Each structure stands twice: as structure tokens, then as C-alpha cells.
Amino acid sequence: MKKLYILYDSECELCRRCRVWLGQQPAFVPLVFVPFQSAEAACRFPALKELHPEEEIVVIDDRGAVWQGGAAWVMCLWALREYREWSLRLGQPVLLGAARRLCTVIASNRHKISTWLREASSGEELERKLALIPDQPPCAPGGYCRPR
Amino acid sequence: MNYVVGTYILYLVISVALTVWVARTLHKNGRLFLVDAFHGNEPLADSINHLLVVGFYLVNIGYVSLALKYGDKAADLQQLFEALSTKVGAVLLILGVMHFFNLYVFSKMRKRALLHGAPPPVPPQAYTPVVE
Numbered sequence: 106m107k108k109l110y111i112l113y114d115s116e117c118e119l120c121r122r123c124r125v126w127l128g129q130q131p132a133f134v135p136l137v138f139v140p141f142q143s144a145e146a147a148c149r150f151p152a153l154k155e156l157h158p159e160e161e162i163v164v165i166d167d168r169g170a171v172w173q174g175g176a177a178w179v180m181c182l183w184a185l186r187e188y189r190e191w192s193l194r195l196g197q198p199v200l201l202g203a204a205r206r207l208c209t210v211i212a213s214n215r216h217k218i219s220t221w222l223r224e225a226s227s228g229e230e231l232e233r234k235l236a237l238i239p240d241q242p243p244c245a246p247g248g249y250c251r252p253r
Numbered sequence: 254m255n256y257v258v259g260t261y262i263l264y265l266v267i268s269v270a271l272t273v274w275v276a277r278t279l280h281k282n283g284r285l286f287l288v289d290a291f292h293g294n295e296p297l298a299d300s301i302n303h304l305l306v307v308g309f310y311l312v313n314i315g316y317v318s319l320a321l322k323y324g325d326k327a328a329d330l331q332q333l334f335e336a337l338s339t340k341v342g343a344v345l346l347i348l349g350v351m352h353f354f355n356l357y358v359f360s361k362m363r364k365r366a367l368l369h370g371a372p373p374p375v376p377p378q379a380y381t382p383v384v385e
Contacts, residue, residue, distance in 0.1 A: 106373075110383075133369065152381045167385070170377030179375050189368045196374020 108135050109184050111177075112153070112163040115140030118219035118231070119211075120162070125234045127181055134184040161212040174212065175205030256327040260336050264321065267337075268344045272313040275348050280306045283359055290362035292369075305358075309351060316347055 111127065114120040124138050139146045141158035150156075156163050156171060164177035172180045179201065183192035195204050211218070280302060287298035324340055327333035 149384050150381055151384065156379065156381065165381060165383065166377075167383060169380045169383045171379040171381050172375060173378060176375045176378060180373060183371075183373055189371060190364075193368075193371060193374050201375065 106134055106166045106168070108137055108167040109180065110137045110139055110149070110165045110167075111181065112139055112141040112146055112150075112158045112165065114159065114162075114215070115142060117215050118222045119215045120219075121231060121235060122222065125231065127185070128237075129234075130188070131186040132184050133186055133189065136181070136184055161208065175201060175208040178208055179204060256329060256333045260327050260333050260340070261321060263333075263337050264340045265317070267341050268317040269314065271341075271344065271348060272310065272317065275352060276306050276309050276313075279309065279352065279355055283355065286359040286363055290359065290366045292366060305355065309355070312351065313344075313348060317344055320344070 111124070113124050127136055128138065139149065141153065141163065146153055146158075150165060153163075156173065161174040162177045164172045164180045179192050179195050182188040182195065185192075195201060283305070284298065284302050287302050288295055291298045291301070320340065320343060325332065325336045327336045
């Protein structure tokens, strides 16, 4: 596995914070963050709509393997140097079921949580951190993914 | 030379000999573990192994020297053996604890090294075309 694409909701404060945190961690597998609403996501993954990325986080590797929700989070942790041990623990059936349920609950309430987060702090800090780890430029070499 | 000095001499000889034996055993058998933990980087493993043994000697011989004067003072041969066995027993326990601590450190290092090549813990749920 050479890359792990993380398709997140760029309109949700909680998701953007998670993205900043993930981006700051040392990783075994490079993580590429793509907002699922972006043109880049649509042309890189032509069948993305069928996966319903607006419901829960979607993680796709460079060969097209898809994980979603709790499993996607386990894969994110697996990609990180400091958390791979945890991902192996969470990957066991009993804990994975719990992780899936927890992620579903958080994902379906993420806009509510984002409202609380926005009330608790100003967005400047987050914007600054987001600028440090930019999204992929919306164009792959060869130009296929240039917005058309 | 009275019984107390006799206890001390025997204590030092037995304790230091035991320390050397345990250190050599660790050095010899821990090497494989360390080579594995450092992805087959033998020079690094040998260096760490050597440093660990130095630390092991320092802690153990330090403890043996510090503990020399503590304990009952022997007045006859029976008391000499009692005092000696208490002191050597304490050294053995310390050696045992150190030994398991070393094992723990080694296995921790090895585990971390194995993580590097661990496969994904959950199988993919679907496949989707990717445009590279």
C-alpha cells in the first residue's frame, strides 16, 4: 500500500480537526486528505457517490480498497506510527463492533458536535493549522484530474 | 579473619560470579532478539547489547557493594551461612527482577519492529476504481 486517501467532510468542524490531527502524526503510509465534496474526489474516484461519503468517513488505498466508518478509522490509526498497535487491538471483532457503533453515532451527530466546537473556540487556530497541511493540488500528473 | 569478614568475602565472590554469569547469558541469548528488533542491523544490535550489559553490571555490582555491610553479623559458622544466604538470596532476587526487566525491554523492542510490517487489521469492505 503506497497511499491512503482520506475522504472527509470539509464542511464539518470536527472532521477538519480530525484531519489536522491525523496530518500531524508521523505515518507509516502517507495519508492524502481529499474533501469528499471536491472536484478532485469526484474525478479521482468516479464511483465515489455509491459509497455515500456524506454519511461516514471513507478511506481508499491506491489500489481501490475501501473502508468506511469505524473500519476506516482503524485503518487511519494503522497508518500512523504511534497508533498501529492500537489499530491491531481495535481490529479484533469485539472491539471493532464497538468502534463501528461509536463512529456511526459520532458521524451522524457531527454537525451538532461541530456547532459546540465552534462555540468553544475561534476558527483562526484551526485555519492556521489547516494551512500547514494543505489538501492535494486538484490535479494529478498527466492532468486527468484537472477540474473540467 | 573473623566470621564477619568471611561472610563478606564469600558474599562478594558468589554475588559477582553470579552477576557475571547472568550478564554473559543475557549477552549471548539476547543478541538474536535484538538483531530481530533492529531489522537485522547487526552492528546496531551488538552495540545496544553491549550497552545493556554494561548497565546491567553497573546496577548489580553497585547493589552488591551497597548491600555489603547490611544484615546480621555472624559470630559463628552457622550464623555465617545464615547471613550469607540472606545476602545472596537478595542479590538473586534483584538479578531475577533485572533479568525479567531486560526480557521485557527486548520483547517491547521486537514487538515495535514487527509492527512495521503488520498487515491491515480489517479487510476492505469494497473496491472502487481509482484514477491515478
